[in-house]
Amino acid sequence: IQKAGVQYIIDSVVQQLLQNETRKFIYVETAFFWKWWQLQKPELQEKVKTLVNNGQLEFINGGWCMNDEAAAHYQSIVDQMTWGHRRLQDTFGECGIPRIGWQIDPFGHSREQASLFAQMAFDAVFFARLDYEDKTHRVAEKRMELLWQGSDDLGKASDIFTHAMEMGYGPPPGFNWDLANGGDDPIIDDPESEDYNVDQYVDKFITYAKKYSNYYATNNVLFPMGTDFMYQDANSWFKNMDKLITYVNARKQKGSNVNVFYSTPTCYLNGVHNSNHTFTTKSDDFFPYNSFVHSYWTGYFxxxxxxxxxxxxxxxxxxxxxxxxxxxxxxxxxxxxxxxxxxxxxxxxxxxxxxxxxxxxxxxxxxxxxxxxxxxxxxxxxxxxxxxxxxxxxNQLFCNQLNVSACAVTEGTDNLAVTLYNPFGHSVNHMVRLPVTSKAYKVLDPKGNAVKSDIVAIPESVLSLKERKSKAKDE
CATH class of the missing domain: 1.20.1270.50 (Glycoside hydrolase family 38, central domain)
Incomplete structure (x- = not known):
């Protein structure tokens, strides 16, 4: 069991944001946030609304979850995104409505997801997992950002700016200050301390920033500071990031051209847009995801x-x-x-x-x-x-175990009325299976007309299931 609590992360982050108005934080999945929100006192809720209104706390993606893109049906994707956004809009108004798709962890990405995000009026989608060979080529050619064309039928209405994160969705090496899941040294800026390491950290950060900038086409670089289950003690992060920002920017007085500041994907996207760069396009899936040689993530299909x-x-x-x-x-x-x-x-x-x-x-x-x-x-x-x-x-009764060909309702009587409901707006032809214990039945429609039916033996592989509790041998 994972030793982590999202409620503690939000508790800690909110307090740190309130201490310094330059600090920013993004939040993604509404389900966990909503559980936390309902437990807060009105006074704190008003403070959080202020953080949202001034852009310090920004909701990204905003669905009930960060959905899968291979096994999820588009109808359920739309439903869960709608419910998450509804909660955010009802609570925070226009400032709570996300404008960025944040799909950093799904195992491959669908063109249909891009199309859905575009139709939801998102400005961009960010993700981290793409085929390692595709990634190598894109890094070499500075094509880690692109215009993803989501649908031939919808045309430009389904186009969306797409950012692939070269380093994944965690912090750069050497900059993990999480107390529970980190281990990197804090920034020691006391010049009297034998452990003073400001210059070491600044040199390392600037070197990495310049290297990372070679992977992208504009002079904007996005560093995700944190990853799964981090920020349960947000102070360790923000205290060190405050120092990092101060000392890296101080180097500009010595000729450095690296400017670092707290940001969000929305702010980053604005910088990229202002660069006026023309990006390449893509019109198919990022499937299947292959993380290394012979390491295709396809079993989960x-x-x-x-x-x-x-x-x-x-x-x-x-x-x-x-x-x-x-x-x-x-x-x-x-x-x-x-x-x-x-x-x-x-x-x-x-x-x-x-x-x-x-x-x-x-x-x-x-x-x-x-x-x-x-x-x-x-x-x-x-x-x-x-x-x-x-x-x-x-009294409508339901057959909830038809996956193992069992139903106490149909097995317990030889005379019953079956209610069938079609949720579609058009007629459908669908086979109805009902587990039974006899060999002969007459099936009638609501007007008393005979309906064609057959008795079919339940396969032995189903009958032998240990968890199945049923007397029915036929359907």
């Missing part, structure tokens, strides 16, 4: 298939739940039951969730949370359908 399926079931349940709630004129009374599934479906789009790259106990928890939130939405479906049908005494 199909890993944890049961969870991948369950996530799609969850999306279906969410769309049906939202639609029926609206059609039955719920008028918001069911939000406490709908929102949990909306939020957990947002979590499921994470690049370590639907991707299948999470640890087993995490995967188990995802499935459990999804099950619980689907159940809450099923009560909304039950109530809404009864309102639409006009009979509030009906």
């Amino acid at each position: 199909t890993s944890r298939p049961a969870l991948k399926r369950y996530e799609k079931v969850g999306n279906n349940a969410l769309q049906v739940c939202k639609q029926l709630d609206v059609l039955s004129l719920g008028n918001g009374k069911n939000e406490a039951k709908v929102t949990p599934l909306r939020e957990w479906m947002g979590v499921m789009q994470h690049h370590d969730a639907v991707a299948g790259t999470e640890k087993q106990h995490v995967s188990d928890n995802y499935a459990l949370k999804l099950y619980k939130t689907i159940e809450k939405c099923q009560s909304v479906v039950d109530e809404s359908l009864n309102i639409l049908i006009g009979d509030k005494n009906l």
Whole structure:
């Protein structure tokens, strides 16, 4: 289990930002921020709003999570981005709306994601993982930034500026001041100290900045200061960065042309835009991601298939739940039951969730949370359908274990009514499977007309599943 807490990171960062108005920090995934925000007192909430309004705290990406780009469906990507942005806009207004896509950790990148970001009015997308050979060529030719053409059909409306981070999404070597996950020495600027190391740090930083600038086409360089789980003690970071900024800029008096300051991807993008450089274009995916020789990250396209399926079931349940709630004129009374599934479906789009790259106990928890939130939405479906049908005494039951061909409802009776709901705006032909314990059934439509049906044996591989508890041998 990871020994880290996002709540402590936000606690610490906010306090450090309040101490110095030149300091900046970006925040990405709304899910964790929202959990923190709801626990804060109004006085601190107002201070955070001030930090957002003056640009010190900037929301980047802003979806409920940083979604995967290979196993996630575009509908669920749009849903989770919409929910995250809705929370931010409702809370912080226009200043809380992100303008930058921040996909630094997904394992390869989709042209469709670029198109979606462009349609969301994002100005750019930043990422860190691309094929190592592609990266080598781009570094040599200063093409780590480009104009990504997201869709042939949409044309320029789907174009988006794209920045690939050469160093990954962590700090430069030798500049990691995280107390829990770092180890680099602090900047000692007391000239009386035997450990005085200002010149050493300034020389190292300027050397690295000049080297790094050779990878990009303009004179703007972006250094990400921090990475996963860092800043639980933000003071160690900001105290050393304050010193670094002061002493590197002091070198300009001796002829240095390196100017360093706190920034954000939005500010960086403005600098790149003002350079008036013409960038090359790309019109396909950054897939598959190959981090080294024979190291293609493609197994996750199909890993944890049961969870991948369950996530799609969850999306279906969410769309049906939202639609029926609206059609039955719920008028918001069911939000406490709908929102949990909306939020957990947002979590499921994470690049370590639907991707299948999470640890087993995490995967188990995802499935459990999804099950619980689907159940809450099923009560909304039950109530809404009864309102639409006009009979509030009906009790809609659900088959939640069809993935193992089991359903206590259909196995426990030989006479029942089956409710089928089509969430699409058009007709569909879909095979319906119901586990049964008998060999002969008559299936009728609502008008009493016979519907073609067959009895099909459940495969032995399914019948032998240890976790399956069912008497049904046919469907």
